[in-house]
Amino acid sequence: MSELEPTPSVFDLIVVGAGLVGSACVLALRQHAIARDLRIAVVEQALPPTPAAANAPWGLRVSALSPESVQFLQDAGLQKHWSLLRPSPYGDMRVWDADGTGRVHFSARQAGVEHLGVLMENAALQTALWQQLTPDPGLNVYAPQAWTSLERRLHDWQLTLANGDTLSAPVIIAADGAQSRVREAAGIAVARRDYHQRGLVCTVSHDKPHEATAWQRFLTTGPLAFLPTDHPQQSSIVWTLPAAQAKAYEALPTTEFEQALAQAFEHQLGGVKLLGERASFPLVAQQAEHYCRDGVVLIGDAAHSIHPLAGQGVNLGFLDAAALVQALVAQRHAGLPWSHERAQRQYSRARRGHNSLMMHAMSGFDALFASELPALRVLRNRGMSLFDHSGLIKQRIAQTALQGRA
Ligand SMILES: Cc1cc2nc3c(=O)[nH]c(=O)nc-3n(C[C@H](O)[C@H](O)[C@H](O)COP(=O)(O)OP(=O)(O)OC[C@H]3O[C@@H](n4cnc5c(N)ncnc54)[C@H](O)[C@@H]3O)c2cc1C
Numbered sequence: 001m002s003e004l005e006p007t008p009s010v011f012d013l014i015v016v017g018a019g020l021v022g023s024a025c026v027l028a029l030r031q032h033a034i035a036r037d038l039r040i041a042v043v044e045q046a047l048p049p050t051p052a053a054a055n056a057p058w059g060l061r062v063s064a065l066s067p068e069s070v071q072f073l074q075d076a077g078l079q080k081h082w083s084l085l086r087p088s089p090y091g092d093m094r095v096w097d098a099d100g101t102g103r104v105h106f107s108a109r110q111a112g113v114e115h116l117g118v119l120m121e122n123a124a125l126q127t128a129l130w131q132q133l134t135p136d137p138g139l140n141v142y143a144p145q146a147w148t149s150l151e152r153r154l155h156d157w158q159l160t161l162a163n164g165d166t167l168s169a170p171v172i173i174a175a176d177g178a179q180s181r182v183r184e185a186a187g188i189a190v191a192r193r194d195y196h197q198r199g200l201v202c203t204v205s206h207d208k209p210h211e212a213t214a215w216q217r218f219l220t221t222g223p224l225a226f227l228p229t230d231h232p233q234q235s236s237i238v239w240t241l242p243a244a245q246a247k248a249y250e251a252l253p254t255t256e257f258e259q260a261l262a263q264a265f266e267h268q269l270g271g272v273k274l275l276g277e278r279a280s281f282p283l284v285a286q287q288a289e290h291y292c293r294d295g296v297v298l299i300g301d302a303a304h305s306i307h308p309l310a311g312q313g314v315n316l317g318f319l320d321a322a323a324l325v326q327a328l329v330a331q332r333h334a335g336l337p338w339s340h341e342r343a344q345r346q347y348s349r350a351r352r353g354h355n356s357l358m359m360h361a362m363s364g365f366d367a368l369f370a371s372e373l374p375a376l377r378v379l380r381n382r383g384m385s386l387f388d389h390s391g392l393i394k395q396r397i398a399q400t401a402l403q404g405r406a
Helices: 020-030 033-037 067-085 122-132 181-185 243-251 254-264 313-333 341-370 374-388 392-402
Strands: 013-016 040-043 062-065 088-090 092-097 103-107 117-121 139-142 147-152 157-161 166-169 171-174 190-206 213-219 222-228 234-242 272-288 296-298
Touching: 013 020, 013 157, 013 166, 020 040, 020 067, 020 122, 020 313, 033 313, 040 166, 062 067, 062 122, 062 313, 067 117, 067 122, 067 313, 088 222, 117 122, 147 181, 157 171, 171 181, 181 296, 190 222, 190 243, 234 243, 234 254, 234 272, 243 272, 254 272, 272 341, 296 341, 313 341
Parallel strands: 013 040, 013 171, 040 139, 092 213, 171 296
Antiparallel strands: 062 117, 088 117, 092 103, 147 157, 157 166, 190 234, 190 272, 213 222, 222 234
16 A cells, blocks of 8 residues: 555454345344444445334335234344334235236234234335444444445455445445446346336325235236335325336326226225325345355345345345354354455355345246236146145245245
């Protein structure tokens, strides 16, 4: 280093991206007594979200959290604020095929659990996670702050921020989402599949109560989900559509859109009224070829993106974070340094295969329900009905899905 270059601030770990997964990962790690000596830097390009008014309708992005994700978040420090996050536990899930008789009803009661999962507004969860990320001697938060270069040196990585500061650490955790620039800088390739679909999202009110039920109708154009918010007559919509159709629905006059939505949903909850804006997101499945390389570790959407039809995306990310934290802590207890490769490899082995399986299952479901081949239509309708009456098998699958495990 020449005399003119600034001295980097030295850390054990740099986490790039403090979205839901990155911030939860940092908080979970810091819950462990052995992490007290750990020096972490968090670099996030965005401003923290502004908390919404207490009884405002939910924002556009929501997550269906599995019981395992709920536990992970509560253990990471959100337990005491949980009720302020307006959680909406759902006890039933009804799934049916648009052009047939196939139906499946999952029930928490039948599965012997309290609820199937919890719906939560992303912005509320993100705000709560951010509030816990308070800087102290072990934690430096650089936000909002972009970075301009990431360079591999002999024993560590050096990250240069847009304000000229330089940070260095032997381990970089990339939690910077599906377009991860850290992944790119580390030269990790991704296998990508474009569904040529978009997920149209909005919040609506409806005539009938949702009865704490997550509803999903499979149309040949893609699934349409009504997800119950904490208001008995308001739901969050995720409507998967071919890209051009999603754009057209996004631009429809409000009344026409409301009618199209209610009709696509077979008026199960009566008439619907749009609350706020509509937006749509391109749907891609992607998987990084490696989850770790030379001290860069990918978690959450930086490692994988998945079709939202099973609402698993962020749950897989929280499972990644939990597995990485567990491997790092075990390594430290074994007397190895935080930067040793063992934990990174262990994490990658634990998560990559599992996430691949989940992604292929979701792609398969999407293709099966999109098919108009008569034989496949009969098969899926019969299959759904048989499955609905399969008692123990259905109960077992529901319990497995609740753990977010394929
Ligand atoms: C339509 C739709 C509906 C969905 N519904 C569900 C659902 O019901 N349930 C579910 O589990 N999942 C759902 N998902 C998926 C879920 O939203 C994602 O899996 C989840 O948000 C990923 O979280 P993340 O923290 O890994 O990434 P992100 O949420 O993308 O966060 C990345 C963070 O990194 C920051 N960042 C990015 N680049 C940089 C940079 N260069 N420098 C610094 N910071 C940076 C960003 O500002 C952001 O804060 C849905 C997805 C879509 C598209």
